[in-house]
Amino acid sequence: MILPIVAYGDPVLRKVGVDIDKQYSGLEKLIADMFETMAKAKGVGLAAHQVGKSIRLFVVDASPLAEEDEHPELKEFRKIFINAKIVEERGDEWTYSEGCLSIPDIREEVKRLPTIRMKYMDENFVSHEEIFTGIAARIIQHEYDHIEGKLFVDRINTLRRTLLKSRLLDIAKGNVDVSYKMKFPLKK
Numbered sequence: 001m002i003l004p005i006v007a008y009g010d011p012v013l014r015k016v017g018v019d020i021d022k023q024y025s026g027l028e029k030l031i032a033d034m035f036e037t038m039a040k041a042k043g044v045g046l047a048a049h050q051v052g053k054s055i056r057l058f059v060v061d062a063s064p065l066a067e068e069d070e071h072p073e074l075k076e077f078r079k080i081f082i083n084a085k086i087v088e089e090r091g092d093e094w095t096y097s098e099g100c101l102s103i104p105d106i107r108e109e110v111k112r113l114p115t116i117r118m119k120y121m122d123e124n125f126v127s128h129e130e131i132f133t134g135i136a137a138r139i140i141q142h143e144y145d146h147i148e149g150k151l152f153v154d155r156i157n158t159l160r161r162t163l164l165k166s167r168l169l170d171i172a173k174g175n176v177d178v179s180y181k182m183k184f185p186l187k188k
Helices: 027-040 063-067 134-147 158-173
Strands: 045-047 057-061 078-090 094-100 103-112 115-121 127-133
Touching: 027 045, 027 057, 045 134, 057 134, 078 134, 094 134, 103 134, 103 158, 115 134, 127 134
Parallel strands: none
Antiparallel strands: 045 057, 057 078, 078 115, 094 103, 115 127
16 A cells, blocks of 8 residues: 655654554555555655654665666665664765655765664574665665664755755645645645
């Protein structure tokens, strides 16, 4: 089922997610719905916060980036991250233009470190510790920020944020044209 994506300005996007366990009601369906919602919106990552749930869950399917021949290494990169914790970030900062399904029509240059080591559980609650690099690491860091109550616009300089203020307010009010279902916190 396609879920509405929560737009910028909704308080759920600013909450730190809580850990979940195997007994979390409807988890399998929520994960399936998140993958379906993300695909419909043409995204490569989606956090539970973006569908209104402040839990430590996000999904990634970066295969569309491989199909566009931009990043062939991501051809099979489809993962579920539950109760994720980044335990190490390293390397030299690099800048990349990021966007977000909760903040449509805005892309900004964001600096991140290129390599992360992460602990997380998969959909079967099997623990993993992995190192991710490059675009895969960036997608994960972006989604991880969501479960920490942060947005990519928090990582840009103050002047750029100030210049975006009216556009962000328009998004919160629903004054934006999107091709996917959204829930706008200030829409009248």
